[in-house]
Amino acid sequence: MRKKNRTAPRKGPQKKSRLVSYLTHHLQMLIASLGYLTRQPVSTLMTSAVIAIALALPAGLYIALDNASRISADWDGSTLISLFLKPEVSIQQAEKLASRLRKSAEIEAVSIIDRDQGLKQFQKISGFGDAIEFLDDNPLPHVITVQPVVDQQRPDKVVHLVKKLQSENLVELAQLDMQWVKRLYTLLDLAQRGVWIVGSLLALAVLLIIGNTIRLDIQNRREAIEVSKLIGASDGFIRRPFLYTGLWYGISGGLLAWLLIAVSLGILENPVQELAVLYHSSYELTGLSSSDLASLILISCALGLGGSWLAVGRHLSDIEPS
Numbered sequence: 001m002r003k004k005n006r007t008a009p010r011k012g013p014q015k016k017s018r019l020v021s022y023l024t025h026h027l028q029m030l031i032a033s034l035g036y037l038t039r040q041p042v043s044t045l046m047t048s049a050v051i052a053i054a055l056a057l058p059a060g061l062y063i064a065l066d067n068a069s070r071i072s073a074d075w076d077g078s079t080l081i082s083l084f085l086k087p088e089v090s091i092q093q094a095e096k097l098a099s100r101l102r103k104s105a106e107i108e109a110v111s112i113i114d115r116d117q118g119l120k121q122f123q124k125i126s127g128f129g130d131a132i133e134f135l136d137d138n139p140l141p142h143v144i145t146v147q148p149v150v151d152q153q154r155p156d157k158v159v160h161l162v163k164k165l166q167s168e169n170l171v172e173l174a175q176l177d178m179q180w181v182k183r184l185y186t187l188l189d190l191a192q193r194g195v196w197i198v199g200s201l202l203a204l205a206v207l208l209i210i211g212n213t214i215r216l217d218i219q220n221r222r223e224a225i226e227v228s229k230l231i232g233a234s235d236g237f238i239r240r241p242f243l244y245t246g247l248w249y250g251i252s253g254g255l256l257a258w259l260l261i262a263v264s265l266g267i268l269e270n271p272v273q274e275l276a277v278l279y280h281s282s283y284e285l286t287g288l289s290s291s292d293l294a295s296l297i298l299i300s301c302a303l304g305l306g307g308s309w310l311a312v313g314r315h316l317s318d319i320e321p322s
Helices: 011-038 041-076 091-101 115-126 156-166 179-220 222-230 235-278 290-318
Strands: 081-085 107-113 143-148 171-175
Touching: 011 041, 011 235, 041 179, 041 235, 041 290, 081 091, 081 156, 091 107, 091 143, 143 156, 156 171, 179 222, 179 235, 179 290, 222 235, 235 290
Parallel strands: none
Antiparallel strands: 081 143, 081 171, 107 143
């Protein structure tokens, strides 16, 4: 008798076919959920608009802080330390000290105001020009102005630099008004923490909005879900269109939030430029960069998926065919 050749079943093509079927079904659910939203444009637009406003508020505050940080960075360049040298210090000694200070990594620029130049400036701004001409000697010392490198995260470094310069043998007094810098950075840090708090609360609000919207969709399609369960559909199969609906809500809300921010910046652009011209500045507002926009869309998609997942997981199990 001939032995029958039995070939082992091929698992590779079957697995590939299942994978293709699985991905095809996901793609169908993705398109079907988008079609479901487009068939009810008013409610979809209203939900997306609420999500967009909730996302645009913290994103707009983030942009405002970023622009404020850029302004403060420009102000850092006007921070100067004045070194009043001892009266007996000559201009040659002052130049040697200035040359040595320029080599420091903590100092960005150094300049010298000699005593004659300082006296002329004092005559112009003091209003005592005639009285000063009767002085036998120039009472003013040489002055070295130092522009420090200001670290926005550590403004106290400038205070340490002032103490270091004060210890120089040729320096009589090192003077810097650093209080306004500390106040500025403290306010920026406080505002940044406030943005994180507001953003977290509004993110929670977006989760609740999407979760409630998906819950209503589940109740509206209750009969279809019961029929699907009767014919053997799994919870994962039924869950997919709702998850993709939440994803589309997140995408549309993120794009609308970006549009709201862009329109708001466009409205503010001309007044800000006019104000900058009055202060002889070329400052311009900056909006969301490409990476910021990508982060905004990713966050909105994550919130959309998260809200729909919570709603489906809580309410889908309550629906069973009777």
